[in-house]
Amino acid sequence: MKVLMRGNEAMAEAAIRAGCRTYFGYPITPQNEILEYMAAHLPAVGGACVQAESEVAAINMCYGAAAAGVRTLTSSSSPGISLKMEGISYLAGARLPVVIINVMRAGPGLGNIAPAQGDYFQATKGGGHGDYRLIVLAPSTVQEAAELVMLAFELADRYRVPAMILADGMLGQMMEPVELPPPIPPERIPPKPWALTGAKGRPPNVVSSFDLDPHRFREILRGLWDVYRQIQRDEVRWEEYQTEDAELVLVAYGTMGRICRTVVRRARREGLRVGLFRPITLWPFPSEPLRRLSARVPVFLTVELSAGQMWEDVRLSVDGRAQTPFYGELGGVVPTPEEILNEVKKYVRG
Amino acid sequence: MEIGVVFAGFGGQGILLAGKVLAQAAMERGFEVTWLPSYGPEMRGGTANCTVVIADEPVGSPIVDRPQILVAMNGPSLERFGPRVAPGGTIIFNASLVSAPFARADVRLLPIPMNAIAQELGEVRAANMVALGAVVKVLGLFPLEAVAEALSKELGARGRERLLEVNRQALLRGFSLA
Amino acid sequence: MPPKGMVVIDKDRCKGCGVCVATCPFGVLALSPEFNRYGYNVAAMAAPEKCTGCTMCAQMCPDAAIEVYLYRPAKEAV
Amino acid sequence: MSVVETKVPAGFVPVYTRPKALSDKRFTYCPGCDHGIITRLVAEAIDELGIQERTVGVAPVGCAVFLYEFFRCDFAQAAHGRACAVATGIKRANPELIVFTYQGDGDLAAIGTAETVHAANRGENITVIFVNNQIYGMTGGQMAPTTLPGMRTTTTPEGRDLRSTGYPLKISEMLAQLDGPAYITRQAVFDVRHVQMARKAILRAFRNQLEGKGFSLVEIVASCPTNLRIPPAEGVRWVKEQALKYFPLGDLKVRE
Structure with missing residues (x-):
């Protein structure tokens, strides 16, 4: 059954359905509904929701809960995610599966609360200190947001890495019909023999990101990067729309992806052969499919609510085989389909 | 087909609710739909607005620069959003609160004394439903009953069934005036 | 007659800090001139006959290196 | 003189043995460091409560x-x-677990002040062992929030100047003002009597958690002979004559 649901609330409900039983967060617009939803609904399923004293505390509470073997979520918006970065680096180092939702707003600094995509670098290139990556999933509809939250818990557990949902204020605040996936039965959540459950009948478990011996630590990180390579091989997700005969492919993610879908439809109506390539996993970035596409598409127009961040990954993927112009907006301004279509028309003619 | 409707007014006028009920009704009638509120630092007493997009294919942007329909429940909203309404569109404005008529030749201007009607019905907070009734008529996509059903769901969910009847009346009045 | 008590000091844990030596009210312990493998002059019973098994040295040991025993032949028989 | 008595002659029974909750790993603390005593006391409490x-x-x-x-x-x-x-x-993920933290003054009273205060204020049902030795030991002896007035550290080479660096932070006094915590106490380990009192306090802090009483914190005033550049055994005098002037011992809050 479809229900009309706000993006933030759909993501929160999806987390509960994914078996998330602890949530730690701190108020920041435009994602407060996640914290509020969890406060209202987690206790009913035997879970715990704590409004933490800071983002720093919240992410470290997640660290504890994940170490205890329980599925756990935190959410915030850009400035709050910056504060969480210390903890996120520790999660990556200690191999803890935590799902982090970033409902992006415009920055840098306090910026404003309007939708933006300026945290792409932070999300996909590490963000915190050290050699690590996050699985980064970018939903473009409320439906997809719910589904990707559930997937994020699954992937985080499977690979023992933190995973991030990179949404924005538009997606968090909008309501859209959504068909919520059914709850995951507890027995389908994989056991975690490494978790801190009390050293009963087994040697003690230690959750740590600490190793003073460079050679031993190198081996640990090599193991981590083996996992990352496996993720890069097996978990790349993207969507192509009308790319078959396209003379220009728009590359956009998240809410810009859905707006660009409208652009494609309008362009096609005008006889312009335009397609859309929408990365769903921002890390791992779908470089290979984009590279394949670049063998026959002459122009890739990247559209972002930023000064051009994903654009760098697009250019690395296309690697000079096609033109790679950029169109972006800053400060929380969202371009209209008309504006993007006008940009498209600089490169293709009907 | 993709129609953008903007509801705008003071915080507390039921702007977000009116939009949500419209979106709910459209969804129940099989349309693609999005609802996007203005979200800002002000909680009460400021301005509020929301955008509903109703379409027959997946909605691209939930933000609408040129809405086909504007509901302006106060003067500032009319001034702010009135110029943005697409040519050929409709501006439904609250004649109870807006004294200076908004002049635009390329749109249909629909003055409705929303507060006066609601007060007459004994529930001044139902002014938003008067407006919504008018929107449904202008849209012409589904019967008023669809909105009444959605509203009863919404009010039921909020434990305010007693308000249902007066709100139905308000919807009817708005619908008949449009 | 054997002493009332005795201590067993884990040679490798002892860091020769001397806290036990300073603590012992009966002068049982002293730092030995011998090194353990970490290079510390470890504590040892210099006057074992004076040990009462009071456990004060063990309670003060910062390395949990001292175990204390009491002479209780009767109890053992029981 | 024998270096080590490895064999226990017949007729001797153990009266004080290494706690079972401790692993075989050698402590990495400096010689004479009070951390070792405190770590052992925590292990003893775990043993005693099973x-x-x-x-x-x-x-x-x-x-x-x-x-x-x-x-x-x-x-x-x-x-x-x-x-x-x-x-x-x-603890929130699994309330059945007995959860304790063990933190120094830099960790708990400087960079982690907010986390500590708010866990205390929530009455979080955990046990906190707070080792206050008035200095950053691991990083080489810099000023801590609890560094005593006039005390020389590597970042206060002329001694801590209250006008520019403020006063020793009295965490336990601060926390005792809150309604959340169940038990706030300050102890020391410079002699056997105080070790025994500290032991009881730690035991109580764990027992509180078992009984669901909420946040319990045991501050232990300790010394850092290495960074004070004094012989280990003189740490006792340091604590007694210097530290206790600013950090008097005793229970600051006990909720029955």
Whole structure:
């Protein structure tokens, strides 16, 4: 059954359905509904929701809960995610599966609360200190947001890495019909023999990101990067729309992806052969499919609510085989389909 | 087909609710739909607005620069959003609160004394439903009953069934005036 | 007659800090001139006959290196 | 003189043995460091309450960073200062676990002040062991929030100047003002009598958790002979004659 649901609330409900039983967060617009939803609904399923004293505390509470073997979520918006970065680096180092939702707003600094995509670098290139990556999933509809939250818990557990949902204020605040996936039965959540459950009948478990011996630590990180390579091989997700005969492919993610879908439809109506390539996993970035596409598409127009961040990954993927112009907006301004279509028309003619 | 409707007014006028009920009704009638509120630092007493997009294919942007329909429940909203309404569109404005008529030749201007009607019905907070009734008529996509059903769901969910009847009346009045 | 008590000091844990030596009210312990493998002059019973098994040295040991025993032949028989 | 008595002659029975909750790992603390006594007291409390198989420790950043190697129980290594937040997460995820943090003054009273105060204020049902030795030991003797007035450290080479660096932070007094905590006490380990009192306090702090009483914190005024550049055995005098002037011992809050 479809229900009309706000993006933030759909993501929160999806987390509960994914078996998330602890949530730690701190108020920041435009994602407060996640914290509020969890406060209202987690206790009913035997879970715990704590409004933490800071983002720093919240992410470290997640660290504890994940170490205890329980599925756990935190959410915030850009400035709050910056504060969480210390903890996120520790999660990556200690191999803890935590799902982090970033409902992006415009920055840098306090910026404003309007939708933006300026945290792409932070999300996909590490963000915190050290050699690590996050699985980064970018939903473009409320439906997809719910589904990707559930997937994020699954992937985080499977690979023992933190995973991030990179949404924005538009997606968090909008309501859209959504068909919520059914709850995951507890027995389908994989056991975690490494978790801190009390050293009963087994040697003690230690959750740590600490190793003073460079050679031993190198081996640990090599193991981590083996996992990352496996993720890069097996978990790349993207969507192509009308790319078959396209003379220009728009590359956009998240809410810009859905707006660009409208652009494609309008362009096609005008006889312009335009397609859309929408990365769903921002890390791992779908470089290979984009590279394949670049063998026959002459122009890739990247559209972002930023000064051009994903654009760098697009250019690395296309690697000079096609033109790679950029169109972006800053400060929380969202371009209209008309504006993007006008940009498209600089490169293709009907 | 993709129609953008903007509801705008003071915080507390039921702007977000009116939009949500419209979106709910459209969804129940099989349309693609999005609802996007203005979200800002002000909680009460400021301005509020929301955008509903109703379409027959997946909605691209939930933000609408040129809405086909504007509901302006106060003067500032009319001034702010009135110029943005697409040519050929409709501006439904609250004649109870807006004294200076908004002049635009390329749109249909629909003055409705929303507060006066609601007060007459004994529930001044139902002014938003008067407006919504008018929107449904202008849209012409589904019967008023669809909105009444959605509203009863919404009010039921909020434990305010007693308000249902007066709100139905308000919807009817708005619908008949449009 | 054997002493009332005795201590067993884990040679490798002892860091020769001397806290036990300073603590012992009966002068049982002293730092030995011998090194353990970490290079510390470890504590040892210099006057074992004076040990009462009071456990004060063990309670003060910062390395949990001292175990204390009491002479209780009767109890053992029981 | 024999260096080590390895064999226990017949007729001797143990009256004081190494706690079972400790692993075989040698402590990595400096010679004479009070950390070793405090670590052992925690292990003794775990033994006495029989909770080793349900205890999860949270190790800090500081001289006790390797704490997880010293215990035979599950452990999480926390980021600097975040131990109380990590402990909160563990406890909320699984309230059956007995969760304790073990933190120094830099970790708990500087970078982790917020996490500590708010865990205390929530009455989080955890046990916090707070080792206050008035200095950053692990990083080489810099000024801590609890550094005494006039005390020389590597960052206060002329002695701590109250006008520019403020006063020793009295965490226990601060926390005792809150309604949340169940038990706030300040202890020391400079002699046997105080070790025994500290032992009782730690035991009580764990027992409080078992009984669901809420947040319990045992501050222990300690010395850092290495960074004070004094012989280990003189740490006793330091604590007695200097530190206790600013950090008087005793219970600051006891909620029955």
